[in-house]
Amino acid sequence: MTEEKKKRPPAGPFITTQFNTLLGWARKFSLFHYPFVTACCGMEYMSAACAHFDIDRFGAGWTRFSPRQSDMLLVVGTITQKEAPVLRTVYDQMTEPKWVIAFGTCAVSGGIYDNYAVVQGIDQIIPVDVYIPGCPPRPETVLDGLLKLQEKIQHQDHDWRWKKKRS
Amino acid sequence: MPTRIQKQARQDTMLLNMGPSHPAMHGTIRVMLELDGERILNSEVEVGYLHRGFEKTCEHRTYFSLLPYTDRLNYVSPLINNLGYVMTIEKMLGVEVPERAQYIRVLMSELSRISDHLTCLAAMAMECGAFTVFLYKMKAREFLWDVIEQTTGARMTTSYIRIGGVRADLHPDFDAVLKKAVEETRLVLKDVHGLLDKNKIFLNRTRDVAVMSREDAVAFGWTGPCLRSTGVSYDVRKAQPYLVYDRLNWDVPLGERGDNFDRYLVRMKEMEQSLRIIEQAAARIPESSRGFIAEGMAPAQAIKESRRQRVRKDIALSPNLEGSEEARYPDILASDKGFVVPPKEETYTSIEGLINHFKFFMRGHGIRPPKGDVYFAVEGGNGELGFYIVSDGTDRPYRLHLRAPCFHIVSSLEQLIRGRYVADVIPTFGSMNMIGGELDR
Amino acid sequence: MEEKTILERLRKEFPAGVRETLTSLGDEVAVIDKGALLPVVTFLRDGPGEFTMLLDLTCVDYPGQEPRFEMVYHLFSLSRNRRLRIKTRLGESDLRIASLTSLWKNANWLEREVYDLFGVHFEGHPDLRRLFMYDGFEGYPLRKDYPLRRRQPLIRLKE
Numbered sequence: 088m089t090e091e092k093k094k095r096p097p098a099g100p101f102i103t104t105q106f107n108t109l110l111g112w113a114r115k116f117s118l119f120h121y122p123f124v125t126a127c128c129g130m131e132y133m134s135a136a137c138a139h140f141d142i143d144r145f146g147a148g149w150t151r152f153s154p155r156q157s158d159m160l161l162v163v164g165t166i167t168q169k170e171a172p173v174l175r176t177v178y179d180q181m182t183e184p185k186w187v188i189a190f191g192t193c194a195v196s197g198g199i200y201d202n203y204a205v206v207q208g209i210d211q212i213i214p215v216d217v218y219i220p221g222c223p224p225r226p227e228t229v230l231d232g233l234l235k236l237q238e239k240i241q242h243q244d245h246d247w248r249w250k251k252k253r254s
Numbered sequence: 255m256p257t258r259i260q261k262q263a264r265q266d267t268m269l270l271n272m273g274p275s276h277p278a279m280h281g282t283i284r285v286m287l288e289l290d291g292e293r294i295l296n297s298e299v300e301v302g303y304l305h306r307g308f309e310k311t312c313e314h315r316t317y318f319s320l321l322p323y324t325d326r327l328n329y330v331s332p333l334i335n336n337l338g339y340v341m342t343i344e345k346m347l348g349v350e351v352p353e354r355a356q357y358i359r360v361l362m363s364e365l366s367r368i369s370d371h372l373t374c375l376a377a378m379a380m381e382c383g384a385f386t387v388f389l390y391k392m393k394a395r396e397f398l399w400d401v402i403e404q405t406t407g408a409r410m411t412t413s414y415i416r417i418g419g420v421r422a423d424l425h426p427d428f429d430a431v432l433k434k435a436v437e438e439t440r441l442v443l444k445d446v447h448g449l450l451d452k453n454k455i456f457l458n459r460t461r462d463v464a465v466m467s468r469e470d471a472v473a474f475g476w477t478g479p480c481l482r483s484t485g486v487s488y489d490v491r492k493a494q495p496y497l498v499y500d501r502l503n504w505d506v507p508l509g510e511r512g513d514n515f516d517r518y519l520v521r522m523k524e525m526e527q528s529l530r531i532i533e534q535a536a537a538r539i540p541e542s543s544r545g546f547i548a549e550g551m552a553p554a555q556a557i558k559e560s561r562r563q564r565v566r567k568d569i570a571l572s573p574n575l576e577g578s579e580e581a582r583y584p585d586i587l588a589s590d591k592g593f594v595v596p597p598k599e600e601t602y603t604s605i606e607g608l609i610n611h612f613k614f615f616m617r618g619h620g621i622r623p624p625k626g627d628v629y630f631a632v633e634g635g636n637g638e639l640g641f642y643i644v645s646d647g648t649d650r651p652y653r654l655h656l657r658a659p660c661f662h663i664v665s666s667l668e669q670l671i672r673g674r675y676v677a678d679v680i681p682t683f684g685s686m687n688m689i690g691g692e693l694d695r
Numbered sequence: 696m697e698e699k700t701i702l703e704r705l706r707k708e709f710p711a712g713v714r715e716t717l718t719s720l721g722d723e724v725a726v727i728d729k730g731a732l733l734p735v736v737t738f739l740r741d742g743p744g745e746f747t748m749l750l751d752l753t754c755v756d757y758p759g760q761e762p763r764f765e766m767v768y769h770l771f772s773l774s775r776n777r778r779l780r781i782k783t784r785l786g787e788s789d790l791r792i793a794s795l796t797s798l799w800k801n802a803n804w805l806e807r808e809v810y811d812l813f814g815v816h817f818e819g820h821p822d823l824r825r826l827f828m829y830d831g832f833e834g835y836p837l838r839k840d841y842p843l844r845r846r847q848p849l850i851r852l853k854e
Contacts, residue, residue, distance in 0.1 A: 125281070125690065126691055134392065134399075137393070165306055167304060170282060170304070200306045201311075202307035203307055203310070204306055
């Protein structure tokens with residue numbers, strides 16, 4: 088690099104960034120979510136999605152009921168043994184990149200239902216990115232969990248299409 | 255595994271699967287449809303995706319500590335579930351509940367009932383495409399939940415109604431917040447009436463769709479707003495009055511045809527009646543015998559002081575942090591020491607209180623109803639919410655069974671949608687108000 | 696006094712089938728033989744009591760007692776605003792009882808639920824399958840001898 092080029096400030100209004108950061112920034116504010124609503128937490132999910140708390144302010148307002156169009160899986164509520172294969176199928180149908188939020192104590196660990204019917208935490212079935220505690224979590228907690236996920240996405244090593252796959 | 259409908263289906267028909275994770279199957283339920291074009295020839299409803307072993311788990315919990323499980327049955331109106339369970343136990347024990355607590359219970363259950371109906375109709379309207387209605391109703395629900403939260407400390411799963419009374423007295427600002435919530439709800443109801451009652455799209459999808467006759471409704475064990483939409487006037491609050499419902503002035507709205515629209519309309523009218531009940535109850539509630547205590551001794555200080563002498567000052571320790579707990583007990587909890595948790599300031603500062611506390615919570619002690627079985631029902635959001643409890647004289651229920659109102663209603667779904675179009679499944683299912691926690695337990 | 700006459704009429708009508716009638720905590724109860732179930736409830740539904748609604752149907756397990764299972768039926772009369780509880784015992788060796796699906800439509804699911812959770816067979820039920828649990832689930836979870844935490848996962852779970 089010549090001396091001259093080093094000195095000169097960049098011409099025109101542009102910013103420098105890493106492609107990874109840019110992708111993370113774009114992805115974290117355009118989360119289409121699939122609400123896998125099974126139980127009580129669904130009520131608080133509805134509250135979080137509606138006018139009072141408005142999850143749309145954080146770029147996750149768009150609910151998609153097709154797993155193929157969504158990139159954030161919200162597992163809202165208790166997952167029973169009977170439901171487990173359904174959850175696995177829905178997760179498998181989602182395209183990369185995808186993130187999972189365990190919403191509420193039942194999804195996190197089975198909660199107060201430690202018995203024959205309930206799976207003790209959805210991480211026994213699918214990988215989870217963010218755990219939101221609470222039975223059910225307040226909408227504020229949900230939004231906080233969403234921010235945590237966005238932070239995680241921002242700093243993730245993104246796997247873009249033309250990046251070489253490690254064998 | 256082949257289901258019944260897969261085995262029976264004709265060669266020339268199509269099978270369509272809805273659920274268990276489907277936008278219109280809020281909650282988890284699976285409907286398999288056998289279709290001839292758009293028309294439903296047969297269907298099979300599969301439930302149990304939210305079977306959480308409620309009844310079995312309760313056999314392993316004490317009468318006191320299983321209360322939070324009842325919150326999560328019908329999670330849209332948890333307070334009524336609390337009430338149903340608690341009143342069943344009170345029937346076994348023969349507990350007298352103070353009048354103020356009874357009024358508080360009425361207030362809380364009616365607030366829950368409105369939020370239940372709001373949620374049901376919001377979901378139903380949204381699935382028919384009326385998203386505005388959904389947002390309006392959720393807004394009203396938030397105001398109601400503010401009232402509940404302020405007093406009980408939780409938005410949904412409150413465990414507020416306890417054996418012998420309620421957990422805490424009403425918040426000092428209760429009246430003001432309630433007034434605002436009632437006003438907001440009235441506005442929303444008015445708006446929704448305007449949006450839906452004469453809406454062509456909504457009417458086409460609900461009027462004369464999924465008609466239930468009176469005889470069938472009774473044969474299916476329907477109760478609640480769904481039964482009343484067919485014209486049968488049965489409301490547990492009127493038929494077997496509990497609490498102070500017989501002292502209040504209100505009507506039971508009835509439908510005529512028993513179709514989806516009637517189920518919608520009955521719920522709408524019932525919310526207005528509930529608001530009436532709330533206003534009357536709030537006006538007539540007996541005053542607390544003791545005013546609110548602004549300040550008291552901090553718990554840590556009280557414990558320290560109790561080591562030297564008996565603490566005579568009030569202690570700021572009540573659940574709503576408004577002052578002494580013990581002073582409120584006569585207004586909101588039964589006087590019998592055996593059935594209610596001893597006040598915390600006694601537990602912390604006196605040896606008798608500590609013994610009482612341990613006796614209440616120790617394994618094998620606590621609340622022990624006499625041997626026998628009992629059935630008691632209250633009017634839940636969906637209808638007759640009954641608890642059948644068998645006691646063997648120990649501190650845990652031998653068997654606890656819930657008569658879930660929506661179980662009976664959902665069991666008729668197959669009959670209601672037979673011969674209709676696929677699109678009719680959505681409003682029909684929406685108007686039933688299926689609640690997974692209650693249905694599958 | 697209404698209830699007294701109903702219970703009395705029941706005793707008079709079925710002297711062999713009705714074992715005892717009692718009042719427990721304000722609830723009226725009739726304990727009957729399991730063979731008499733169908734005629735008794737038919738009489739209650741169509742007879743003077745007009746118990747047109749089957750409110751609830753459940754089962755209680757008493758291991759160690761013989762007969763082991765107790766079926767509990769709750770009937771309700773809309774016209775008279777009365778509830779009535781019918782109880783009958785079933786032995787473990789012969790877990791069969793008449794189905795009420797011919798009388799009430801909601802008996803279909805209620806009996807499937809009891810079959811699912813207790814393993815009671817209902818004779819004459821058109822479609823007796825599990826309701827809540829899945830195919831392949833072994834045992835009957837609400838029986839007292841089924842451990843609370845014995846899980847039977849449908850798919851392999853990570854630990």
